[in-house]
Amino acid sequence: MEVMIFIIFFSLVFITTFALWKYVRLKHDVYEYTEKLDNTINYMLKNGELKTTPYENDDLWEKNYEKLVRLSHLYTHKNLEISEEKDKLKELVSDISHQTKTPIANIKLYLEIMTDESDFKKNQEYMRKMNGQIDKLDFLLQSMVKMSRLETGTIKIQKQNVLLADTLAMAISNVVIKADKKNIKIDVQYDEQLMLKHDKKWTAEAIFNILDNAVKYTEVGGNIHVVVCRQELFTKISIEDTGKGIAPERQATIFTRFYREPEVHDKEGIGIGLYLAREIITLQNGYIEVQSQIGQGSKFIIYLPNRD
Known part of the structure; x- marks a missing residue:
């Protein structure tokens, strides 16, 4: 009987000691976890x-x-x-x-x-x-x-499969009067039946901005030539003028916001047109190239994807 009592007493002591050790260990782990969490959050807040x-x-x-x-x-x-x-x-x-x-x-x-x-x-x-x-x-x-x-x-750019000819007409109609005043001839070569999925309004805005620049920087009696060509992946819209041209070292900066070339500050404009044109075309997964030499005119080429 005494042995049984001893065993029970010893077991209770062992269980109590183990529970106390477990409690102390758990308390330590909680404190350690809390401290780590607090230090980490403070580090993130800094x-x-x-x-x-x-x-x-x-x-x-x-x-x-x-x-x-x-x-x-x-x-x-x-x-x-x-x-x-x-x-x-x-x-x-x-x-x-x-x-x-x-x-x-x-x-x-x-x-x-x-x-x-x-x-x-x-x-x-x-x-x-x-x-x-x-x-x-x-x-x-x-x-x-x-x-x-x-x-x-x-x-949002809203693409629809529409005639590209209508988009061109919308853009060109807004520069015709300015071109006539300077006796600048605008000729266009395109397929009247060419359909392309694009945002008509904003694409016309982009083309107009390039044409407006072409009229602005082309001397009286000059020419602007627009050619539309459908390729395998892209439809290419080329706008070539007989204007003053752009130096090669400046061609990377002409699409930046408010950029104007030093020698054209007497001309009207604020330097947003080309920036807007690039943004509009980029939003349609297209891109714009420029080819130009001083005194030899400029050629802006818009590439619009044939498929989304």
Whole structure:
């Protein structure tokens, strides 16, 4: 009987000791886990990026740490995107400020002059110049809206299988008057029955921007030649002019926002047309090439895919 009591007592002591050890060990593990989690989260909050480490123990911490690493990478990536967006916004605000500063200053100047000017004819001239500056501002703002809506995805490219001839007609009709004023001949070679899946409105906008540049920088009596050719993978739209040409070292920068060549600042424009044209074509999985030499005109080639 005494032996049984001893065995029972010893078993109870052993069980109690084991339970106490297990409790202490579990408490230590919880504290250790909590400390690791706290340090890791603090590290992430300081913009630190967690690194993937090889498994040492197949335990709860290792499994959760792997999830925290993925979360850290996502967090870092999102922060980088936000930073890039902020930089773009700063650049955009700076560009807008720079582009609007001159016409606004000119309008204010003409208004001040008109206040003290009693000559009706001179005031009429100042009014005409003011209207020109207002038109420039209006064009700038409309271009900025188009650019913003395209970049932010507010307007989606909507492709439909339509006649490319209708798109060309829409683009060319908007430059005919300017071309006529400079006695510039525009001739077009295309297949009237050619169907292509593309966004008619925005593609016409892209073609118009290139044609508008061609008319602007081609001298009186010049020529603009448009050729449409369907290839195996792409439909090619070539727009060639007899204008001043573009130096090879500048051809990589002409598609950047607000870029204008130094020697053409006397011409109207704000340097958004080619940028918009490239964005529109790129959004349709196409691309634009430029071939040009100073004094030998320019050739812009739009490539639009025949299939999605």
